[in-house]
Amino acid sequence: MKRRDLVGLLFCAPWLLGFLVFMLLPMGAALYYSFCDYSIVQAPAFIGLANYRELLADALFWRSLYNTLYFAAGAVLLGLLTSLVLALLLNCRVRGLAFYRTVFFLPSLMPVVAGSILWMWMYAGDGGIINTALKAVGLPGPAWLADPRFAKPALILMSMWGAGHAMVILLAGLQDIPTALYEAAVIDGAGWWQRLRHVTVPLVTPVILFNLVMGLIVSLQVFTQAFIMTGASGAPERATLFYVLRLYQVAFRDLRMGYGCAMAWILFLVILGLTALLIRFSGKWVQYER
């Protein structure tokens, strides 16, 4: 091995070591434990595929998977749309642009715990700001977090609060688009909509794909909001029993670490599969400039 390679490896070593010890090894161990009956304190007892078999027959596993996919679909799409619209607005030349950019980015800096508590107040059935506003325009407000029909949509709406990150990345993508293309489009007689449809959106599709993938990975692991806002039990009526919340229940409350590890690995495969699908089919709609 050349001296250069060694130096390179040396510089990578901290990350490599961290990755090995804190990611690869635990993942491997979790895979092994997923085939065991394991309560952390006792030695793991190998039970083959029993955990996976039980999972397939566990109604709560399916319920939590459904809840999570529902949430992820809503949160990712709505979040993407919101951040795209915001990025487009903030890409206009208006007075006080820096101020608006800061304001729209700020909420995403708020810790999830603080944000969750704030939104609990906003969603309060009686006297919450959202229902007060709805009442002012003559609409009946539901008990957002207490009504099984509204709990998931409420959490999806709340997830837009964090659209700031995607917005900033999209904004960078928008500013990367050469003005020459817009000038050419204008000369060809393209209006506002045509410029958006045929110049802007195609050229930010790589950024959209990135946000889509990242958003999906994050939303499929949704935990904190539900843990804080609906009492850690998936209430009301298990409408917010998300996958990782269920995993937490079995692993850390019921001390069934093996079962939890099996769930964790299934989630990993689900995320891996969905990400691979997104990237596999991205060739159809993502356009790279060069």
Added chain:
Amino acid sequence: MHHPRQAFRFLRGVAALALPAAAVVGLAAGCGKGAVPPDAGTGPRKIIYWEKWTGFEGEAAEQVVKTFNAQEQQKARTTPAYRPIQVQLVSVAEIEQKLMVAIAGGNPPDVAGIETKMLYPYIDKGALLDLTEMIAGAGISKADYIPVFWNMCEHHGRQWALPTTPSTTALHWNKRLFSEAGLNPDVPPATLEELDAWAEKLTRWEVVGGDGTKEIRTGFCTNIPDADKRLVQVGFLPAEPGWWPFLWCYHFGGRLFDENGNVTAAAPENVQAFEWLASYSKKLGVAHLQRFISGFGNFSSPQNPFLSGKVAMEIQGVWMYNFIDKYAPGLQWGVAPFPYPKSRPELARTTLADVDMVVIPKGARHPQEAFAFMRYLNSQEGMEMLCLGHRKFSPLMKVSSGFVSAHPHPYVALFRDLAFSPTVVAMPKSGTWNEYQREMENAAGGVQDLNVTPAAALAGVQARLSGAVERNRRTSQATPTP
């Protein structure tokens, strides 16, 4: 302990924690450290005591620890060769998870303050030291304690813990709201039938008339259209505070396990109890209730619905006094045994008893010293200092006159008496209890939203829990306690 084993333990600790799901990481603190060198033969013997309490409860524990440490130092001054025990109190949040991880990592504290619901799963997993001999050797016996609390520390015929601060539950009522509703403020309902009838008198709505004027109406007001009314006060709500939906089963004479440990969730008394839960949703309306309840403030705040007068009667524990004192010192309130079904007078003093407790985790380095401290904590002096600080009663049979006269809680004697009730309820000793409680909570939620009938909801609990109990039996055999 040789090296490969240590390495395996370390890996095991780390690996078990770092699940691919990122949300559950972050609990690794304190896990998997190598062995600490054994004590040198001189100097004080230091032990670590993990306790979940914070605030004034933490301060009370701190005071007991300080007194114990001072007494030990005094002993060392008078006895030359004596090495005093010095306890270091560490306040630990989320102790349920952290303690298990610390035990698995081979580096637990010497003493840990836990809750009942943690005890039985921990025992079943072999995570605690059996204290039976130490307790007997110290001359501590069943006769020293209120029976229910001693029994809670026992499992499989062995003693695993010593009690600290106990609690029982009872009906709390708001005397001012009673007077306003024309009820005698000093007489609480005795039967559930009275409770239901009085709850109606204590329920108030804001009603909007045809001309837009608002007025307050009393009663369930079922004849007024939903759009024209808004709940502003309820007499009683089974869902407030809603911490023990399973407890209603006991108030109706039901139970959750039979004597062989089989699940009895769908017992007729339990169905009756859940019918009663549903009756409040029917009388008040699900949408009204959901909106009303979701407007309640934090439990620990002046906006607590009982403290702010939104709920006139509520089941609460001996701790409620602390919150009344802090957030609503002007509240006129009373406490009485929770009402019983008129046809079942033998259920008159049904109450949920619970107790915090101290244990010695398996792998603790100083079990003897740890027990010496626990013994002091369970002496009359130590226990009364702690329980007075927590403003609870003492789980010990012997009570000093000073404790009684110094106690600020006006109803503490009633809570203590309730602990002796023949129908006192203690949490079932089952490794599946966490799961059971979650299932009951979910069932109660569905029943209160009128989305599922009580019979169907409890049949669902029965099915799921029977499976869980079966699994628990199977796996306890598959992995015997090491």
